[in-house]
Structure formats: structure tokens, C-alpha cells
Amino acid sequence: MANANNGQANSSGREPRCVALVGPFGSGKTSLLEAILARTNKVDRQGKVSDGNTIGDGSAEARAHGMSVELNFADVEYLGDRFNFIDCPGSVEFLGEMDSALSGADLAVVVAEDDERKVPALQLILKALEARAIPRVLFLNKIDKSTRRVRDVLNLLQPASSVPLVLRQIPIWEDGQATGFIDLALERAHVYHEKEPSTEIDMSDEDRAREHEARFTMLEHLADHDDDLMEALLEDIAPDRGTVFADLVAEMQDGLICPVFFGSGEHGNGVTRLLKALRHEVPSVDRLKARLLDAAPESAIQVIKTLHTQHGGKVSVARVLSGALADNDSLYVNGTTEAKVSGLFSLFGQQLNKISKASEGDLVGLGRLEDVQTGDVLSLQGSKLPALDTADTRRPVLATAIEAGQRKDEVRLSAALSKLAEEDGSLTVAQNQITAETLLCGQGEMHLRVAQERLSGKYGLDVAVHAPHVPYSETIRGSATARGRHKKQSGGHGQFGDVVLEISPLPRGEGIQFTDRITGGVVPKQYIASVKEGVLEALGQGPLGFPVVDLSVCLIDGSYHSVDSSDQAFKMAGILAIREGLSECKPILLEPIHKVVVTCPSDATARINAIVSARRGQLLGFDARPGWSGWDEVQALMPEAEIGDLIVDLRSATAGVASYTAEFDHMAELSGKAADQALQRSGKQAA
Structure with a gap:
């Protein structure tokens, strides 16, 4: 790493902005982040995902599977402006991580590619952004491998977006390869250099004609929301560059268009142009604050992610929406519980770098706030603040029953599962009371596999997993009358209870009904409750081995002994009668x-x-x-x-x-x- 940040989080005069890198699995988000880090001199050499040496995908699980499985953070400075980038996993199984990142993002760079198979996945991501009203630009990656015209690729991707995808660039082609681009807003041409900034060149007559046509299409999209621009186009008046940029920024920030850039993260092409656009066009944290809060509090810190580090304990990743923050400050959780910051950090991949203070817009790690959860809002004043993020938690679609390999590890496993669920809101732990199983529930096979690998690698736990048992039950089709007699003599007082039960089926969903028609005191009143207790206990496991439901049990007769009868004796009699009678009632699963x-x-x-x-x-x-x-x-x-x-x-x-x-x-x-x-x-x- 060429640049370590050991001071405060924000060293420039302008508040930092937060950009989420999102997109379908395999679209090249981590490679793009690596190119950005290299271009901003944050790393000495651009890494490659295939070599396992990128800042993103730094965890053992990510590198083992060659894919992002959690959020990765990186702060950079470009031309005096600071940015916090969040690299989000693209697999549908890990989109819960993206949900967390979007809670604190000013803008999302949607990384896509020329692959029609990934259009539905792109739509999933764009829908999530649209639902949260998050401004977005699209970066068409792997332009060096594209086999179609950019315009055709745009037509392919457009169904995934509810707003127009508007080209900000067109490629310069040479022998079927994109060797550079023409910026439609600046009306300038540039040629690519491997992992270096592009350089400006003169446009050929052919390229100038292409630029004129593509730029007019871009302006037409902008004019849909600008009457003055529409009038200028109708009168064939060229708009000034300031008007064009103002419309591009305003319409992107309002979610009316999605501008499209392109390049190659692997080769570092298109990165400088993207950074320049972000520098001028990413909205400030004030816009995020206005979108999330009705009022403008003096202090508001939104927790977007919880980490449990091996050596540093719990770290709450938070965006400072307003105010400033210093190590050892006392914060209020949702305006009530007081908590003290024990360590303030900037985040870079898997590294936590100690800093002394953070200001508005910063994305930081807060150490050891044990009672703070993802989604909480912190403040310095203690004034009551609303939760800022109301996105629905993704519901689990796959579960596995999990248990400690050794009984002595049961408590450790419970604690580790709680930490995993706290880190990842789309991972849940549930107890099935019917089957007596602990269930680990998530978004798919890989999601659960990674969780199990963390239990092993991070927490040193040996676990056993199997498919959850189905909570079958059983009922009866027929009726029967059964006697249960419990008689035992072992010196002193004996045990005696005698009951006759009438068992019959009930309609589905009626549960269990217990009544009695005892006359003449053949079963003393004080023992009837004990008979019911025995009946209910016996119905916990019927002839087929499952709980029995939807039947009526009526106590109709019996006998007792004045000395040897007891609650326990009549409970046992009820159990015996049920076991005897159910097998005659045509049990069914x-x-x-x-x-x-x-x-x-x-x-x-x-x-x-x-x-x-x-x-x-x-x-x-x-x-x-x-x-x-x-x-x-x-x-x-x-x-x-x-x-x-x-x-x-x-x-x-x-x-x-x-x-x-x-x-x-x-x-x-x-x-x-x-x-x-x-x-x-x-x-x-x-x-």
C-alpha cells in the first residue's frame, strides 16, 4: 500500500463522498476498484482477482472461492477530493451485503458487461437502487472484450432499467478493438494507455460525425426534463457546455437518467474519466441526509455494517451524516442508551487504520460498541433519532440444521452463530421447537457454505450439518374406545389409576380437544386434570412417531382406589389408554x-x-x-x-x-x- 492514512479521515476541504460499486457477479467490480486504487496511488501495483492479491476479496473465504462474499472498503483521494468506495458482492446470494452498503452511499457505480445472461441479475440490482432513490451511473466494463456496438449493448441492457441509459461516451474503434473514447459532454477524443491515464487526440471526420449523432441523442434524453433545452434543440441552437453538464448532473442525481461510461477495469481503461465524473457529479452527504431524515440534526451517525474482527473485537462501520466525531466520544444509540467509542478507524480492505477524528461525510469504524447494531443511529446529543434505513431484510431461501461437533463447543457455537448473524442481516439463526434443531438460514448454497467456513476458520469450530427435518405430524381416521389401567404394588402405598377414553377424529386444524363425561365419581374430579396431562403427553408421539393432532379425547369411565390412587397414577393411566387406542384409530401421516x-x-x-x-x-x-x-x-x-x-x-x-x-x-x-x-x-x- 502506497498511502496509509494515520491521521484524520478527511484531509481535504470538501466532505468525502461514499460510492458503492455494485453489479452482477463476475462483472469486474473488484478489478475496477483495484484500478481506481492504482490510479489514485493508493496501491503501488494493480492487483488481479485471479492472482488473489487485490485489496478487495481480502478474506480467506473470498480468495478460496474467487468471488466477493462481503463488503470491502477503501478510501482514496483524487485531485483533492476524498472518496470512500464500497465494493459489494454481485452474487444474488450476497446481495444482503449490498443492501447494507446502500444505506450510506451517495451514489452507486453499476458495473455491467456485454452479457445478455446477466441482464436479469442487473435488473435485480437496479431495482434495489431505484427503490432507495439512489443516484447511479453505469460503467460498461470489459469494453476490450465486447463483440457488439456500444449502442447495441445499451439496447440489450435497457430493459433492466426503468430510466433511460444515456451514453456519455462512444468508443473509438481500431481493427475491432476499442482503443479510446469520445466524451460526448466535453466533445473531446482520448486514446487509452495500459494502466495509465488516456491522452487527448484529434477526432477524425468519421468520428466527429459519429460524435455529433450520439451527442444529439444524449441531448434529446436531457431535453425530456428541460423545456429550454428542448426548445434550443428544436431551433437547432447548440446548447452551451455548462447547461449540458448541469442537466447531466441534476437528472442523474434526481434518478431521471442513468449515465453510461465504459472501459476496462483489468487494463485500467476509462478509470480517469470515471473518477473525474465522480468528482464533479457525486452528490454531497447533504442529499443523502435530506433523503433519509425529515430534520437536519446536529449529529447523526448511521451504522451500516457490523464486523467482528479476530483481534480488535466488534467494529461498527458507520457513515457520519452530520457533525464530527472523535475517539472516546460518548454516543447515544437511537437517542437513548449511551455508548463510548473505543477506537476510531479508517477502513482499507481488511485493514483498520487508527485515526483521531472523523467529520461529516466520513465512513469510519467505531470500536467496541457492544450494544450497537446495524441500522442504529448514533448521536452526540442524545436526541431521539429515527432509524434511517427501512429496507426489508432479505428472507432466507435455504436452511441447514447445524450442531457442534463436540458437546463442549455448544456454547461457543451459539455465540459464533450470533456474531455471524449480526454481521450479515440476510443470515439468520432459528430454533425449530418441533424438531429441536438449530437452523442456519441464508440466501443459497454458497452463502451457507461461506458461513460454515467462517465457523471453522475464524472461530475454530467443528460443526456437523444436515438437511432440516420436516415437522410432520399425524392424525387419525377412525375412532376407538380404550382402557388404560396403571397398577403397581411395591410395599406401602401402591399406585392405581383406571380410565376409559373415547378417541375420535376432528376436522383438519381443530387441534386437540379433551372433555369428560364422568358420572358417579368413578374418576374423582381432582384426578381428571392429571388424566388430561397424561393424554397430552402421550399425544406428543403417536404410533408413527410424530405429534398427534386433530382429535377428540373424552374420559367416559374408570375406577380408583381410596388409598393407592394419585395424580401420577391417573396420568400414567391416561398415557396407557392413548397408546392403546391410537393404534386402532387408523393413524395417518x-x-x-x-x-x-x-x-x-x-x-x-x-x-x-x-x-x-x-x-x-x-x-x-x-x-x-x-x-x-x-x-x-x-x-x-x-x-x-x-x-x-x-x-x-x-x-x-x-x-x-x-x-x-x-x-x-x-x-x-x-x-x-x-x-x-x-x-x-x-x-x-x-x-
Whole structure:
């Protein structure tokens, strides 16, 4: 690293701005960040993802898989302006990380490429930006590998964006390769140099004609929101350059257009032009503050990410929206609980560099704020502040049951899982009370695999995982009357309880009903509650090995002994009667059925329908996804047993972008081969 920052976070006169690098998996975000770091002399040499030597992807898990799996931060200075870049993972399984970054971003650079397979993934990301009203520009990466005209690539990508993608540049071609670009706003031509700034050249007559046509198209887009510009174009009056730049900036910041730049992160092409545009066009933190807050507090610090470092403990990554901050300052969490900063840091890849203070706009790490969570708002005054980020947490689509490899590690595993979930809001830990399993729930196979690798590598834990058990239950089809008699003599007082139970089925969803028709005191009133207790305990595991539901149990007869009868004796009698009677009531297995809604690109709907049907799903229909051009929603009822790894098939059929939600709907009878297979998987067998 050529430049370490050991002083305060902001050394220039202008407040720093925060830029998120987002885009589909494999589009080259980390390479672009590396090129930016090299161009701003933050690193001595530009690294390569394939060599595992980039500032981004610094964790062991990221390098092992050759992909970003968490946020990476880097602060740079360019021509006196400071920027905090956040490199976000592009895989749909790690978009929860992007959600965190966007909470504090002034602008997003959307990195895309000439690949039609990634257009749906690009749409996922653009939709997230649009929902949060985050200004954005698109950087068309890998221009050196593109096989189409930029205009054709733009037509390919346009369906992913609800606002126009507006070219700010056109390429200069030589023998089918992009050797430079023409800036449509400045009307200047530049030629690329490998990992060096481009240099200005004169335009050929042919290129000048292309520039004139492309620039007019750009101006037409701008004129859609500027009546004066529209009038000038109609009268064939050339607008002045100041007007053009003002419109480009204003319409981008208002989310009316998405300007498009291009280049090659790997070769460092187009980086200087992008940096110059960011320097002049990224809005200040005031705009973010106005978007998030109704008022303008003197002090507001938004926590966007939580880290648990191996040696430095908990670090809260936060954006200073207003005010200033120093190490050892006392902060108020959401206006109430007081917490003291123990360490103030700038962030650079995996490094935390100690600093003395931070000012408005800075992105910093706050040490050891144990009670602070991602999404909290901190202040120096202690005045009540609202939570700034209201984005929905991404719902899990895959779960694995997890347990410590050794019993002595159970407490350590619980603590480590809590830390993982605190770091990553799209990773959740749940307890299934029915199956008595701890479930680690996330966004896909890789998401859960990385979490398990962190448990092993970071926390030194050996864990065992398996597919979660399905919470089957059972009910009865028939009725029976059964007697349960518990009699035991072992010296002194014995034990005696005798009951007769009438067992009958109830409609689905009615649960368990216990009544009595005792007359003549054959079962003393004080023992009836004990009989019920025994009945409910016995129904916890029926003849098929699962909890029994939807039946009526009526105590109709019995007998007692004046000396030997007791609560425990009648409880045991109730248990014996239920066990005796259930086997005669034609027990049948019940499985949970969920209402499933799958979201997918429309061209994959037929494949999704086939996948759902193959998993015993009952298709209810499909419709256009509201607000999503070219997407559908497929509704179905599916057994929970078939949903476990459903996301794997859905993603395989849709280039990794489909998802689903599932809500419990009802319990349904399961018989025949499917029931036998369910019992076999659960280690049960029919009585």
C-alpha cells in the first residue's frame, strides 16, 4: 500500500463522498476498484482477482472461492477530493451485503458487461437502487472484450432499467478493438494507455460525425426534463457546455437518467474519466441526509455494517451524516442508551487504520460498541433519532440444521452463530421447537457454505450439518374406545389409576380437544386434570412417531382406589389408554403444505412450472410481477419436504436470479409410497 492514512479521515476541504460499486457477479467490480486504487496511488501495483492479491476479496473465504462474499472498503483521494468506495458482492446470494452498503452511499457505480445472461441479475440490482432513490451511473466494463456496438449493448441492457441509459461516451474503434473514447459532454477524443491515464487526440471526420449523432441523442434524453433545452434543440441552437453538464448532473442525481461510461477495469481503461465524473457529479452527504431524515440534526451517525474482527473485537462501520466525531466520544444509540467509542478507524480492505477524528461525510469504524447494531443511529446529543434505513431484510431461501461437533463447543457455537448473524442481516439463526434443531438460514448454497467456513476458520469450530427435518405430524381416521389401567404394588402405598377414553377424529386444524363425561365419581374430579396431562403427553408421539393432532379425547369411565390412587397414577393411566387406542384409530401421516410464490424472468416461467410440478407442487397460476418488466410470479402449494433445496433448481433454471417466498398454509394427509419415504427419511416406521 502506497498511502496509509494515520491521521484524520478527511484531509481535504470538501466532505468525502461514499460510492458503492455494485453489479452482477463476475462483472469486474473488484478489478475496477483495484484500478481506481492504482490510479489514485493508493496501491503501488494493480492487483488481479485471479492472482488473489487485490485489496478487495481480502478474506480467506473470498480468495478460496474467487468471488466477493462481503463488503470491502477503501478510501482514496483524487485531485483533492476524498472518496470512500464500497465494493459489494454481485452474487444474488450476497446481495444482503449490498443492501447494507446502500444505506450510506451517495451514489452507486453499476458495473455491467456485454452479457445478455446477466441482464436479469442487473435488473435485480437496479431495482434495489431505484427503490432507495439512489443516484447511479453505469460503467460498461470489459469494453476490450465486447463483440457488439456500444449502442447495441445499451439496447440489450435497457430493459433492466426503468430510466433511460444515456451514453456519455462512444468508443473509438481500431481493427475491432476499442482503443479510446469520445466524451460526448466535453466533445473531446482520448486514446487509452495500459494502466495509465488516456491522452487527448484529434477526432477524425468519421468520428466527429459519429460524435455529433450520439451527442444529439444524449441531448434529446436531457431535453425530456428541460423545456429550454428542448426548445434550443428544436431551433437547432447548440446548447452551451455548462447547461449540458448541469442537466447531466441534476437528472442523474434526481434518478431521471442513468449515465453510461465504459472501459476496462483489468487494463485500467476509462478509470480517469470515471473518477473525474465522480468528482464533479457525486452528490454531497447533504442529499443523502435530506433523503433519509425529515430534520437536519446536529449529529447523526448511521451504522451500516457490523464486523467482528479476530483481534480488535466488534467494529461498527458507520457513515457520519452530520457533525464530527472523535475517539472516546460518548454516543447515544437511537437517542437513548449511551455508548463510548473505543477506537476510531479508517477502513482499507481488511485493514483498520487508527485515526483521531472523523467529520461529516466520513465512513469510519467505531470500536467496541457492544450494544450497537446495524441500522442504529448514533448521536452526540442524545436526541431521539429515527432509524434511517427501512429496507426489508432479505428472507432466507435455504436452511441447514447445524450442531457442534463436540458437546463442549455448544456454547461457543451459539455465540459464533450470533456474531455471524449480526454481521450479515440476510443470515439468520432459528430454533425449530418441533424438531429441536438449530437452523442456519441464508440466501443459497454458497452463502451457507461461506458461513460454515467462517465457523471453522475464524472461530475454530467443528460443526456437523444436515438437511432440516420436516415437522410432520399425524392424525387419525377412525375412532376407538380404550382402557388404560396403571397398577403397581411395591410395599406401602401402591399406585392405581383406571380410565376409559373415547378417541375420535376432528376436522383438519381443530387441534386437540379433551372433555369428560364422568358420572358417579368413578374418576374423582381432582384426578381428571392429571388424566388430561397424561393424554397430552402421550399425544406428543403417536404410533408413527410424530405429534398427534386433530382429535377428540373424552374420559367416559374408570375406577380408583381410596388409598393407592394419585395424580401420577391417573396420568400414567391416561398415557396407557392413548397408546392403546391410537393404534386402532387408523393413524395417518400429515405433512405441512406451504403457499409458495416464485419470482422469475418470464422466459423461464415454463421451466419453473415444471420444477414445481416435479416436486409435488399444485400450481395455482402465474401473473406478471408488479412493477417488474419481463418478470412473472408463479403461485403454488408445495409440501415443505419438497421446498428444502428448491432454490437450487430455481437458480439453475434462471441464471441464478429466481427466488421464492413460502408461508405455511395447512397440513395435508400423506399416504402410500410418499409416506413410506417420509418415515424412512425420518428414521421412523409405521406401528
